Amino acid sequence: MPYRAPVKDIRFILDHVVGFAEVAATPRFSSATPDLTEAILAEAGRISTDVLAPLNRAGDLNPARLENGAVVSSPGYAEGYRAIAEGGWVGMAASPEHGGMGLPIALALSVDEMMSGACLALQLKPLLSKGQIEALEHHGSDALKALYLPKLTSGEWSGTMNLTEPHAGTDVGSLRSKAVPKGDGTYAVSGQKIFITWGDSDLVSNVCHLVLARLPDGVPGTKGISLFMVPKFLPDAAGNPGARNSLRVVSLEHKLGIHGSPTCVMQFEDATGWLVGEPHNGMAAMFTMMNNARLSVAAQGVGVAEAALQHALAYAEGRRQGVTPVSQDGAIIEHADVRRMLAAMRAEVFAARSIALSCAVAIDMATATGAADWKARAAFLTPIAKAHCTDIACEVAHQGVQVHGGMGFIEETGAAQFLRDARILPIYEGTNGIQAMDLVGRKMADGGEVAFRLIDEVQRGAEAARAKLPDLAGDVWAAAEALREATEALVAMGLNDRFAGAVAYLRAFARVLGGQAHLKAALADAGREALARVMIRRLLPEHGALLAQVREGAAGLYEVGPDDLAA
Numbered sequence: 001m002p003y004r005a006p007v008k009d010i011r012f013i014l015d016h017v018v019g020f021a022e023v024a025a026t027p028r029f030s031s032a033t034p035d036l037t038e039a040i041l042a043e044a045g046r047i048s049t050d051v052l053a054p055l056n057r058a059g060d061l062n063p064a065r066l067e068n069g070a071v072v073s074s075p076g077y078a079e080g081y082r083a084i085a086e087g088g089w090v091g092m093a094a095s096p097e098h099g100g101m102g103l104p105i106a107l108a109l110s111v112d113e114m115m116s117g118a119c120l121a122l123q124l125k126p127l128l129s130k131g132q133i134e135a136l137e138h139h140g141s142d143a144l145k146a147l148y149l150p151k152l153t154s155g156e157w158s159g160t161m162n163l164t165e166p167h168a169g170t171d172v173g174s175l176r177s178k179a180v181p182k183g184d185g186t187y188a189v190s191g192q193k194i195f196i197t198w199g200d201s202d203l204v205s206n207v208c209h210l211v212l213a214r215l216p217d218g219v220p221g222t223k224g225i226s227l228f229m230v231p232k233f234l235p236d237a238a239g240n241p242g243a244r245n246s247l248r249v250v251s252l253e254h255k256l257g258i259h260g261s262p263t264c265v266m267q268f269e270d271a272t273g274w275l276v277g278e279p280h281n282g283m284a285a286m287f288t289m290m291n292n293a294r295l296s297v298a299a300q301g302v303g304v305a306e307a308a309l310q311h312a313l314a315y316a317e318g319r320r321q322g323v324t325p326v327s328q329d330g331a332i333i334e335h336a337d338v339r340r341m342l343a344a345m346r347a348e349v350f351a352a353r354s355i356a357l358s359c360a361v362a363i364d365m366a367t368a369t370g371a372a373d374w375k376a377r378a379a380f381l382t383p384i385a386k387a388h389c390t391d392i393a394c395e396v397a398h399q400g401v402q403v404h405g406g407m408g409f410i411e412e413t414g415a416a417q418f419l420r421d422a423r424i425l426p427i428y429e430g431t432n433g434i435q436a437m438d439l440v441g442r443k444m445a446d447g448g449e450v451a452f453r454l455i456d457e458v459q460r461g462a463e464a465a466r467a468k469l470p471d472l473a474g475d476v477w478a479a480a481e482a483l484r485e486a487t488e489a490l491v492a493m494g495l496n497d498r499f500a501g502a503v504a505y506l507r508a509f510a511r512v513l514g515g516q517a518h519l520k521a522a523l524a525d526a527g528r529e530a531l532a533r534v535m536i537r538r539l540l541p542e543h544g545a546l547l548a549q550v551r552e553g554a555a556g557l558y559e560v561g562p563d564d565l566a567a
Ligand SMILES: Cc1cc2nc3c(=O)[nH]c(=O)nc-3n(C[C@H](O)[C@H](O)[C@H](O)COP(=O)(O)OP(=O)(O)OC[C@H]3O[C@@H](n4cnc5c(N)ncnc54)[C@H](O)[C@@H]3O)c2cc1C
Pocket: 161, 162, 163, 164, 168, 169, 170, 171, 194, 195, 196, 197, 198, 255, 263, 424, 427, 428, 429, 430, 431, 432, 433, 434
């Protein structure tokens, strides 16, 4: 079943659930008028549906490959990437000063979702460029900005993010790559990086690597790390790709999914690089890129989930098995259990999309107003969006296979690809466990202030909805109250006790936010009440079991020793 970009649902959420109008009403984003919003979503939807989606299977069957040290892209990716670059989609949210459109992140994220639903492996390429653009805008010198930003924004060059080393994954602070000043303002960067997405490409004329490395006087740990721009080709005096830099792709990984995205082992040998930001402050600069990428990965999760759901729905409407008490037609969608799966999938996708876009709106409002409250809210919602939307991607894709029965297990059907592709999403850009620890640790170092503000907001909304939808509003209010009590218990705990319940807490929070989103949708459009009922009556109750785990702390987990885990 061909993917169809969910333009209507995205527009509904922007208008009725996440308050995008508030963003468009700010002077900073006044260009995002309803007409422009409509035009952007429609055009991005068209490219996603007509140009990118047809490439998804080709990339899966014909992975990117390495020939003579250079990456050769999957069939059709050149045309697909050209459509993205020439359409100006890479620079949608980038500063107009360097060729971008300066549009809200909420719109850029909507486009990310549609393009990744259409072809995740290819969409990863502009995703990384976007993150690099933002990191340079915030931390690059004027010279670096002038040289790199216009070409990254136009898509002529692309960006990568080089953190991971064989022994330094989550523990980035243990990295060993080095950078030595050459005395002319540049640095000699050496080291090996692994898992570098789109570390080389035949779709662009230069690949720009942002590389984390340690200066000779850098202290051990994350505080001693600096960030460098290390291009594949050194720009000449006119800013065009010149001499080859001393870096190379050693090999490509063979992966479970996203076969069209080359995942490279990179070797840097005294490669020429330029410092980005202050010495020893590379993690702060890289975090700009990572935060951007985390939310974009959330959008990837929603995109793949939407695509998997569409695929499963089409199959369920066409496949006939037996009769049901409600229909003689025999289409499996008429069986209660299949309907259960599809309804839950749609409810999950709607909730996840709302959470991601609500985080984007908070980022836009923080940019537009500079208000600390919006900044704190965006920071709080980012790990929830990243972890929850990507977990949902796997769950929905998993259900998608189940809806197909045996055919789901057969590659030609296409359902399995969504599951294989989605599986990386909870792992990269910081595993979902690390996102949850970030939520209950750093993001709640304020004693839970932002969490309590969000819970208050959910309850105010539920109070207001009581007259029209008393049972649904009551359930959402009660779930928020249980979350409040668990939050009070959580902030009183030591850090490792919090960490033990972090994943459960994050999911419970997402459940409540999902309930809130569906309640708003049902209030705005009575036609959405049935789906809201699925979310609130069937999925939201999970919060009770999750919050029970939150209260358990860590001790019980450590009582299960390695001997208990062995067979
Ligand atoms: C396809 C693909 C693309 C990637 N793209 C890029 C890229 O472009 N650039 C880049 O730099 N990297 C990239 N990565 C690397 C990716 O970000 C890492 O794989 C990820 O951060 C996890 O690191 P790790 O694999 O070393 O796992 P580990 O760090 O070894 O983690 C293993 C497990 O232990 C848990 N764990 C580790 N430390 C802790 C802790 N302190 N507390 C609790 N749990 C912990 C983790 O959550 C995980 O479950 C990519 C990886 C893949 C597979």
